[in-house]
Amino acid sequence: MNKTIKLTASAHYVPAKIVKNQKLSQIMDTNDQWIQQHTGIQTRHYATKQNTSDLGAKVAQQLLHASGLTAAEVDLIVVATITPDALTPATAVLVQQKIGAVNALAFDVSAACSGFIFALSTAEKFLRSGQYQHAIVIASEVNSKMLDFQDRTSAVFFGDGAGGVLLSTTADPTLELFRGEKLLTKPAPEMIHSGRIPVIQKIAADQYPTLDAFYQDGRAVYNFVTTNVPRYLKKFLLEQHVKNQQIGLVVPHQANLRLIEQLSQQLDIPLSRFAINVAEYGNTSSAGVAIGLDQALKAGKHPEYALLTGFGAGLTFGGMLLNLSQVK
Known part of the structure; x- marks a missing residue:
């Protein structure tokens, strides 16, 4: 049975630590002028004491607050990431545990920088089935933990952060997302x-x-x-x-x-x-x-x-x- 899907809430979160280009120029052969000229990047955020599931859980909690739903009402959690806490269990399972979504199915999607779109597409198919009513879709990355800080061709680009949406089924076709x-x-x-x-x-x-x-x-x-x-x-x-x-x-x-x-x-x-x-x-x-x-x-x-x-x-x-x- 096909269902109409609406976007109920959106949120994002970045860790507090801000790293400027000047800081990176102290540990590798680069400088602020080169980085800005070639990438447009001025700052990035690093999660020095948080892992990928921590960032994802922050977003999930914001989504629940904005939507007015309880964690127990969430049927599905899909997390897009290429920097998981571990190969197993899935980072989505850890997010599920941290927010107390006791009735949800949770799994990860790995599609690199296209991951959020792939995860949205996946959740949409689950919701269309009629078996799920509320899905949290999150993209969460702690890229800093995977960087080689001697490789200036990669390390200057990346930062850490998470964002996501809460999708819900509805009987109103005018709300189709x-x-x-x-x-x-x-x-x-x-x-x-x-x-x-x-x-x-x-x-x-x-x-x-x-x-x-x-x-x-x-x-x-x-x-x-x-x-x-x-x-x-x-x-x-x-x-x-x-x-x-x-x-x-x-x-x-x-x-x-x-x-x-x-x-x-x-x-x-x-x-x-x-x-x-x-x-x-x-x-x-x-x-x-x-x-x-x-x-x-x-x-x-x-x-x-x-x-x-x-x-x-x-x-x-x-x-x-x-x-x-x-x-x-």
Whole structure:
């Protein structure tokens, strides 16, 4: 049985510790001028005493408060992350425990910087089934714990944060949130990767699991985004019979400001319609879109056509159209 889905609440959270470019220039060969010129990033937040589930739980608690629901009324929790507390249990399960959502199904989605869009798509399908009424969808990342602070090509970009929404089913079709989506993966595992775990080389007492730090081929990523993402989005909008002039809000992955500027130019959508938080928060991976959506809603932006787009390791791509005109 198909159900109408509405956006009941949105929220975001970033840890208190602010790290300026000057601080990074003290531990690696870089400087504030270079970072701002190439990325537009001025500051980022690091979670020095909080893990990914802690940030996610903060968002979940805000969502419950804003919606007026109790944790026991939540049926589903989906957390998008590539920086989980652990390989298992899922970070979503830890969020579930921390907020006391005793009746929920909880699991993680790993789709890198497209993760929030993939998680929204997943939750939407669960809610459409009619078996679930209220879903919390969160993107939460503590990127700082996965960085190699000797790798200036990656470390200067990333920050920590979380954002999310609470979705609910409703009998009122005028409140429908979702207009359309396009999700893609294009295998290129060497371009961006993090947390690889090597297989054992021997059976011995000193054999112990390890994992690697975050890595990206910055030039290759830039070329992929500027070449492919605008083409994907133009095709997606064409398939949805939506013209770029109709798009009142674009919430992009916060990779860096220069990429967002490129998207604005190639899509012929004014930069003023883009939700941008990368200068203050850095690249928060999957959380950037979730944070940007909450910020836009809090700023009173409720267009009939809002375009969410994420792109990242995999390579993954997500495009989603939302109707925010009825969101209170």
